[in-house]
Amino acid sequence: MSVAAAHVTDSRETRSGARGDWSSLLYVAPFLLIYIVLVVYPLFSGMWLSLHKADFFGERVFVGLENFTRLLADKVFLGTLWNTFYFIVLTVPALAIIGLGLALALNRTTRAAAVLRGVFFSSSVLSVTIVTLLWRVVFIPDGGFIATVLEMFGKPPVAFLSDEDLALPAIAITTIWWCIGLPMMLFLAALQQVPKELYEAAALDNAGRWKTLWSVTLPSIRRTFALVIIIEIVLQFQLFGQAQLMTLGGPNNASRPIVLFIYEVGFNRWDIGYAAAAAQILFGLILMAALAQYFVARRKGEA
Amino acid sequence: MAAGSMVGRTLSDRLILVAVIVLGIVMVAPIVWALGLSLKTNAELMVDTSSVLHAPYTLQNYWDLVIGSPVFRWFVNSMIVSLGMTxxxxxxxxxxxxGFARLEFPGRDIIFVLVLxxxxxxxxxxxxxxxxxxSELGLHNTYIGLILPGLSTSFGVFLMTQYFRAIPREVDEAAMLDNATRFQVFWRVLLPMTLPAQATLGIYTFLHAWNDYWWPLISGTNAQMYTVTVGIASTQINFxxxxxxxxxxxxxxxxxxPILIVYVFFQKYIVRAVSGGAT
Structure with a gap:
């Protein structure tokens, strides 16, 4: 996902490099070989496969775009598209705003701020399977953390993960908890880059804290804000583990994302042509977001 | 954003402090709750989970884990896969x-764009x-099979190319004057200069390999080949x-x-690697 600094090329090197010959290829050949076999070939092979009716054991019939027309009429698939978009709406703005708030609050040199930064980033180093295990015992109605707290106040437990309206929001809360470290750190890095002179000028104008925040700080980190939004869209688009482990996409498909659909169609139903077609749609959507990231990152010098 | 003490002077300072503390509690609550549950016998938890809040606590669950859990096997698998990939x-x-930063060969710039x-x-x-x-190559449920896809990501090539490009060409030229071969220039002169980038890339790769769920779930389906991440998932299925x-x-x-302990000691590097990997 790191198209960001791709523009930093040094044109000088094209001219004055070591003399061109085929032995130079030896340095890049090992990587290129793996890249071609494991990325380029599967990419095109998957596109070709998506035009076939195929199962795992080799039977293949060319069907043209039939898989795609089937997908667009498949209520479950359309539901996964909706769930994925809904999940992005639930998580991405929250991650950006909480991340920015934490960065603003913790952008200090005190020991307490350093410890708190460490605490808020710590969940980011855990694997999805540990995170979901921790949060399932928060959410389960039978002895979960929330249920236990509710019980102390004499309230009945809530079955978050088996309620159609609450399953995806519960997964979103888990995800925000897991992922909050990255946006916070990106904003902190951006805040460090704001020129001191701007604050000095604002102080000379007797601008208060909120005025300084609105007219100096936030405009200076505009580009980072856009970048955080796009990075998180790309990341959250790939929602899989949390849904697979916490709800299995249920109840009644209410929390099934695109990637879980691809996984189940491909590896449970072995309808691999159909799964490959769904994967092409995922690829197209992510490609658009990645291109947006590239163009935002390219404007580094401007804002 | 004047540097000041966390203990507020004004009302808004105090409100910010309260908000951060509340969020901090939300951050640690699930871990503390899990820790509490892990220190209780199952018999006790069956009756009432709010018993977590008071003694008696026991290490019985951890002892059971030491004698009867496959978690150690998973650790070994994770270690082999993560180190191999790194x-x-x-x-x-x-x-x-x-190669991309310093050498010339036919089609170099186009190939680089395709890699990006x-x-x-x-x-x-x-x-x-x-x-x-x-499947055709018979690589499922092998260490090589678990490692290989991780080697195909372009991020590392991109990062190292940028880093090599940032080293002034005069460094190579000076070494060439001393009759060093091209490989010697790479190995003895330039590579040691990329150590910070190697650290960033190494930590980033290791963490990703250790925490990866998607590929090991699909390729390492044999319980003997579970990584920690997949192994922990397998215990949840029949929750x-x-x-x-x-x-x-x-x-x-x-x-x-283990990963939290490593995090406590190498926090600065891990944060830098993860943030660098994202942008």
Whole structure:
């Protein structure tokens, strides 16, 4: 996902490099070989496969775009598209705003701020399977953390993960908890880059804290804000583990994302042509977001 | 953003402090709750989970884990896969980064752009053909099979190319004057200068390999080949009727511990690697 600094090329090197010959290829050949076999070939092979009716054991019939027309009429698939978009709406703005708030609050040199930064980033180093295990015992109605707290106040437990309206929001809360470290750190890095002179000028104008925040700080980190939004869209688009482990996409498909659909169609139903077609749609959507990231990152010098 | 003490002077300072503390509690609550559950016997938890709030506590679950859990086997698998992937990525990315930054060969710039394009290809989009390929090659449920896909990501090549480009060409030229061969220039002169980038890339790769769920879930389906991440998932599938809440939590805490300990000591580098990897 790191198209960001791709523009930093040094044109000088094209001219004055070591003399061109085929032995130079030896340095890049090992990587290129793996890249071609494991990325380029599967990419095109998957596109070709998506035009076939195929199962795992080799039977293949060319069907043209039939898989795609089937997908667009498949209520479950359309539901996964909706769930994925809904999940992005639930998580991405929250991650950006909480991340920015934490960065603003913790952008200090005190020991307490350093410890708190460490605490808020710590969940980011855990694997999805540990995170979901921790949060399932928060959410389960039978002895979960929330249920236990509710019980102390004499309230009945809530079955978050088996309620159609609450399953995806519960997964979103888990995800925000897991992922909050990255946006916070990106904003902190951006805040460090704001020129001191701007604050000095604002102080000379007797601008208060909120005025300084609105007219100096936030405009200076505009580009980072856009970048955080796009990075998180790309990341959250790939929602899989949390849904697979916490709800299995249920109840009644209410929390099934695109990637879980691809996984189940491909590896449970072995309808691999159909799964490959769904994967092409995922690829197209992510490609658009990645291109947006590239163009935002390219404007580094401007804002 | 004047540097000031956390203890507020004004009302808004205090409100910010309260908000941060509340969020901090939300941050640690699930871990503390899991820790509490792991220190309780199943018999006690069956009756009432609010008993977590008071003694008696016991290490029984951890002891059961030491004698009867496959978690150690998973650790060994994770370690082999993560180290293998880290070393592989560092070697391949350094060679390719040097090649793209310093050498000339036919089609270099176009090939580099095509490699960068790989950054926009999510693993999930190529999973079906990749799975088939590994079936044909008989690589499922092998360490090589678990490691290889990690070596195909373009990020490391991109990072190292940028880093080599930032080193002034005069460094190479001076070494060339001393009659060093091209490989000696790469190996003895330039490579040591890329150490900070190697550290960033190494930590980033290791963490990703250790925490990866998607590929090991699909390729390492044999219980003997589970990594920690997949192993912990396998215990959750039969959540209700499995070994018991206390034991499950002990396993989760135990699995999280090594990475959290490493995090405490190398926090600065890990944060830099993860943030660098994202942008």
């Amino acid at each position: 070393i592989g990525v560092l070697v391949l990315s350094s060679l390719a980064g040097y 394009f790989g950054l926009a290809v999510p693993e999930q989009a190529v999973i079906i053909p990749r799975h088939q390929l590994f 209700a009727e499995s070994a018991g809440l206390g034991f499950l939590m002990a396993q989760a805490i135990f699995a999280a511990l």
